Amino acid sequence: MNFNILLSQTLTNSFLTAAIVLGIVLVLFIEKKLLKNEETVNKWFVAVIYIITFALLISAILGMFALWGYDLALYVENTLNNLALGLADNLGRIISSTVVIVLTFFIMKFSKIAFVKIGRKEGRSQRRRKTVGKLLSSVTRYAVGIIAIVSVLSIWGVNVGPALAGLGIMGLVIGLGAQKFINDLISGFFIIFEQHFDVDDVIEVQGFKGVVTSIGLKTTKIRNWKGDVKILANGDVTNITNYSRNLSMAIVEFGVAYKEDIGKVVEVLTANLPKFKVLYPVIVEEPIVSGVIALNSSSVDIRVIAKTLNEQHYGIERALRQFIKTLLDENGIEIPFPQVVVHQPSPKK
Known part of the structure; x- marks a missing residue:
């Protein structure tokens, strides 16, 4: 029942x-x-x-x-x-651990703000400060985190000595088996401290050209003008072309007809190119006419150059071509284009 x-x-x-x-x-x-x-x-x-x-x-x-x-x-x-009994028995450890954790987060936050603030200071070495600031922020974050973990374990009675020794031996074994990783780290230090390039520099590596967005101890990130991001191991960053060391040069080449007076063409350009500089502050020197650079089959080719701020020459070249085309049209100077002349035989009588 x-x-x-x-x-x-x-x-x-x-x-x-x-x-x-x-x-x-x-x-x-x-x-x-x-x-x-x-x-x-x-x-x-x-x-x-x-x-x-x-x-x-x-x-x-x-x-x-x-x-x-x-x-x-x-x-x-x-x-x-x-819970009350546990808190009473471990109150000292809990308070100590809390202090360590709070200090750790405070140091991480303060160091990040301080290093970022250093990189924001304007000046000739701003990119350099920004690069070193990011590196130091990353190193500080990892170092403080490891120290905090070891400290908390020690507070709770864990013998961290053998653990640290074991980690050292394990690190040695891993290092012997990860030579590529060690090579990347060493290359990262050389890139940063020998100043091969900095954050915000425009470089070209392995046929990929773009702006350096991040330099770490192991990898470097580059973003091109299309927004594509290439991540390279520092050990593979070789044969670098750095476009951010000097001023850029805008170069425009165009042709005029053989019948035109070259002296007049040069005179018209020289008189009006200073007006172009006023329109674009990124031009640091007045555009100049280099002169005749080639005698082609249907045109006399002339070159105009202008120094610009770093990596600003692309837009200046486009604007300068349009300015020259308008200027030549206004002065009746012919820009030739390919033509085909067909001769027809006269009819037989």
Whole structure:
């Protein structure tokens, strides 16, 4: 008889538990439907729905505990008592660990802000300061993190001496098997301290040209004008072309017809090119006419050059071509284009 009662109660509890679970699923489903467009719904309505859902979920969980005779209050009381005893026994360690963790986060945050602030100072060596700042920030973050972990373990009674010795031996073994990794680290130090290039420099490596966005101990990231990012191991960064060391040169070459007076062409350009410099402040010196550079089959080719700020010559070249074309048209100077002359034989008499 007792067995039948127990079986009947178990089945009833199981049925009620399944009903509660289905109810939870239904509540979550309804909530999802009501808040399908949460961004457009009134915020107070959203808050009320969340509160109701939370209350129903808590009630369902408490109901399941009650069904199966679980004394939740006793469990919470025992947990709080054990927690209080644990806090009392380890209060000093907890306070020490908390201080170490807080100091660690403070040092990391302060160092990051300080190093970034150093890189923002304008001047001739701004890129250099920015590069070294990022490197020091990364090294500081890792070093402080490792020291904090070791300190906390030591506070809680862990013997960190053998662990550090083991880590040293493991590091040696890994280093012997990861020579490429060590090579990348060493190359990273040489790149930074010999100043091969800095963050924000424009370089070309392995046929990829772009702006250096990051220099780490192991890798360098370069972003080209299309937004593509190339990540290179520092050991592979060889045969570098750095375009950010000197001023850039805008070079425009064009042809005029053989019938034109070259002296007049040069005179017109020389008289009007200073006006072009006024329009574009990135030009650091007035554009000059280099002279005739080639005698082609249908044109006399002339070159005009202008010094610009670093990597600003692309836009200046496009604008200068348009300026020269307009200038030549206004002065009636012909720019030739390929033509084909067809001679037809005279008809036989």
